[in-house]
Amino acid sequence: MSVDGDRRRGPERSRRLPREVRERQILDAAVRVFSEHGYHYASMDEISDVAGVSKPMIYAYLGAKxxxxxxxxxxxxxxxxxxxxxxxxxxxxxxxxxxxxxxxxxxxxxxxxxxxxxxxxxxxxxxxxxxxxxxxxxxxxxxxxxxxxxxxxxxxxxxxxxxxxxxxxxxxxxxxxxxxxxxxxxxxxxxxxxxxxxxxxxxxxxxxxxxxxxxxxxxxxxx
Amino acid sequence: MSVDGDRRRGPERSRRLPREVRERQILDAAVRVFSEHGYHYASMDEISDVAGVSKPMIYAYLGAKxxxxxxxxxxxxxxxxxxxxxxxxxxxxxxxxxxxxxxxxxxxxxxxxxxxxxxxxxxxxxxxxxxxxxxxxxxxxxxxxxxxxxxxxxxxxxxxxxxxxxxxxxxxxxxxxxxxxxxxxxxxxxxxxxxxxxxxxxxxxxxxxxxxxxxxxxxxxxx
CATH class of the missing domain: 1.10.357.10 (Tetracycline Repressor, domain 2)
Structure with a gap:
């Protein structure tokens, strides 16, 4: 399913957001990507992209896939x-x-x-x-x-x-x-x-x- | 779960059995082994052992795991x-x-x-x-x-x-x-x-x- 480029990029990256907000963004993005591709075919790159949160930050906050x-x-x-x-x-x-x-x-x-x-x-x-x-x-x-x-x-x-x-x-x-x-x-x-x-x-x-x-x-x- | 050695070996090996009987033996054994260990941990060796049918014959009759x-x-x-x-x-x-x-x-x-x-x-x-x-x-x-x-x-x-x-x-x-x-x-x-x-x-x-x-x-x- 192709999604509009701008929507996929998700919310603007910002260093000011509190941890709970970032975690929610990451999980919201993960749910969307997992629901579309399933566990095995979902990629951390896409989750990072949809969440607008860098991969290292996702690993730091919530761990691996x-x-x-x-x-x-x-x-x-x-x-x-x-x-x-x-x-x-x-x-x-x-x-x-x-x-x-x-x-x-x-x-x-x-x-x-x-x-x-x-x-x-x-x-x-x-x-x-x-x-x-x-x-x-x-x-x-x-x-x-x-x-x-x-x-x-x-x-x-x-x-x-x-x-x-x-x-x-x-x-x-x-x-x-x-x-x-x-x-x-x-x-x-x-x-x-x-x-x-x-x-x-x-x-x-x-x-x-x-x-x-x-x-x-x-x-x-x-x- | 340990099972008595004789029961595990299953029925006597014989070259005379018709194909349906052999397939049933294999599937009965497979169900027992899969139910015990799950798909990932079940081994073809154990299925062969329980069925009393050689591994090559299992592959020939019913394929891989x-x-x-x-x-x-x-x-x-x-x-x-x-x-x-x-x-x-x-x-x-x-x-x-x-x-x-x-x-x-x-x-x-x-x-x-x-x-x-x-x-x-x-x-x-x-x-x-x-x-x-x-x-x-x-x-x-x-x-x-x-x-x-x-x-x-x-x-x-x-x-x-x-x-x-x-x-x-x-x-x-x-x-x-x-x-x-x-x-x-x-x-x-x-x-x-x-x-x-x-x-x-x-x-x-x-x-x-x-x-x-x-x-x-x-x-x-x-x-």
């Missing part, structure tokens, strides 16, 4: 999980909490396609240590969703038998959303909200209700 | 999909069809842990062309599940609006099962049937019913 990719996965995974956490509104009913979580997930993926590509397809394709890192990140996502489900289940007075299953349900939910977002890459014209609604109907209503034509709709539809 | 790994993924993915297809009984009610499909999936993974490890974790960890192959296999699994869902939805007179969503639902279902089976690797003492029941409750009943304490149970429980 492997470290940079690791840090991209970590940062993007945290960004995604923070977006989901923020999306959940604990004052709402359980279904609306789940809906906001799903909506936050698909909305984030929609707004950060490059992040999702790096996090999902490129990290998987790179294999090796990155796939282990990915498994760890998925485990954290499952723990996060499990905590949300357990909290909701407890406040709803769900019995202990049902609560025992929340971790397995969280694993299923994370896998379902991941797979849907992957499928979405090949069906990009479906709006984020439509996908979130389908996911909600599946995980909240289940196939049983769907077969009978029962659908779930948000009680307070928002823009 | 990369070809062997590709063929393992292909064979194991087909085995899994066949098991699911056979598990589905089209004469039953939709919920029982889905239940038998899920039960077949988790039962197969339970009986073929090595296949699942190769297919899921080792193929992911190997990255590169194998992760593309895995994406293709997942796409096929989604198509298979989609066909089952569409067939069921049509015979139940589900409306066209709901039917439009079956491919997305199939993607979600495949992802949910994959993630659950991955989670299972770290929680191996849960029986296959318990996991299948949890999966069924999630995808058939949905969280909505589960919150209200409604659970799904098979109408004809079998051993």
């Amino acid at each position: 492997e470290d940079l990719f690791t840090e991209c996965i970590r940062r993007e995974a945290i960004g995604l999980m923070e977006a989901i956490s923020k999306g959940v509104r604990s004052e709402l009913t359980p279904d609306m909490q789940l809906w906001h979580g799903l909506d936050a997930f698909f909305g984030y993926v929609d707004d950060h396609r490059e992040s999702w590509l790096v996090l999902h397809r490129q990290a998987t394709s790179a294999g090796g240590p990155f796939s282990r890192q990915l498994l760890e990140m998925r485990a954290r996502a499952i723990t996060l969703i499990d905590a949300l489900l357990t909290k909701t289940a407890s406040s709803e007075g769900m019995d202990s038998q049902a609560r025992k299953g929340t971790e397995a349900h969280a694993a299923a939910l994370v896998g379902a959303c991941e797979s849907l977002a992957d499928w979405w890459l090949d069906h990009p014209d479906i709006p984020a909200r439509v996908l979130a609604t389908r996911a909600m109907n599946l995980v909240w209503m289940g196939f049983g209700d769907l077969m009978e034509g029962n659908v779930w709709t948000p009680t307070h539809p928002e823009s | 990369e070809d062997l790994f590709t063929e393992c993924i292909r064979r194991e993915a087909i085995g899994l999909m066949e098991a699911i297809s056979k598990g589905v009984r089209s004469e039953l009610t939709p919920d029982m069809q889905l239940w038998h499909g899920l039960d077949a999936f988790f039962g197969y993974v339970d009986d073929h842990r090595e296949s699942w490890l190769v297919l899921h974790r080792q193929a992911t960890s190997a990255g590169g062309p194998f992760s593309r192959q895995l994406l293709e296999m997942r796409a096929r699994a989604i198509t298979l599940i989609d066909a089952l869902l569409t067939k069921t939805a049509s015979s139940e007179g589900m409306d066209s609006q709901a039917r439009k969503g079956t491919e997305a639902h199939a993607a979600a279902l495949v992802g949910a099962c994959e993630s659950l089976a991955d989670w299972w690797l770290d929680h191996p003492d849960i029986p296959a049937r318990v996991l299948a029941t949890r999966a069924m409750n999630l995808v058939w009943m949905g969280f909505g019913d589960l919150m209200e304490g409604n659970v799904w149970t098979p109408t004809h429980p079998e051993s």
Whole structure:
């Protein structure tokens, strides 16, 4: 994919920027380059060019390509999980909490396609240590969703038998959303909200209700 | 993991075996060795040793390590999909069809842990062309599940609006099962049937019913 020369050169080089700003510039550039070429074909030259930060400075701040990719996965995974956490509104009913979580997930993926590509397809394709890192990140996502489900289940007075299953349900939910977002890459014209609604109907209503034509709709539809 | 010397040597070498039998021996051995060591650390010497087939013969029949790994993924993915297809009984009610499909999936993974490890974790960890192959296999699994869902939805007179969503639902279902089976690797003492029941409750009943304490149970429980 060819990108306009001026855009690629990225922000003006300056010696005055604080370290966090530079690191963010480098990581933003790295995510863009990794999402486009994958780990193996991405070059530090291009990352340096897009970031507007010299290669020696990238090495000094964030290390070699492997470290940079690791840090991209970590940062993007945290960004995604923070977006989901923020999306959940604990004052709402359980279904609306789940809906906001799903909506936050698909909305984030929609707004950060490059992040999702790096996090999902490129990290998987790179294999090796990155796939282990990915498994760890998925485990954290499952723990996060499990905590949300357990909290909701407890406040709803769900019995202990049902609560025992929340971790397995969280694993299923994370896998379902991941797979849907992957499928979405090949069906990009479906709006984020439509996908979130389908996911909600599946995980909240289940196939049983769907077969009978029962659908779930948000009680307070928002823009 | 150390294995008894005699078992490792595998079946007696013989010049009389037909090609299919030899190829099966080689692939069985390859799946075992790949599941244990992963793609990068598996050696052709060990595969030859476990299969009881010489290395030149392995190269002649199935090619180099990369070809062997590709063929393992292909064979194991087909085995899994066949098991699911056979598990589905089209004469039953939709919920029982889905239940038998899920039960077949988790039962197969339970009986073929090595296949699942190769297919899921080792193929992911190997990255590169194998992760593309895995994406293709997942796409096929989604198509298979989609066909089952569409067939069921049509015979139940589900409306066209709901039917439009079956491919997305199939993607979600495949992802949910994959993630659950991955989670299972770290929680191996849960029986296959318990996991299948949890999966069924999630995808058939949905969280909505589960919150209200409604659970799904098979109408004809079998051993």
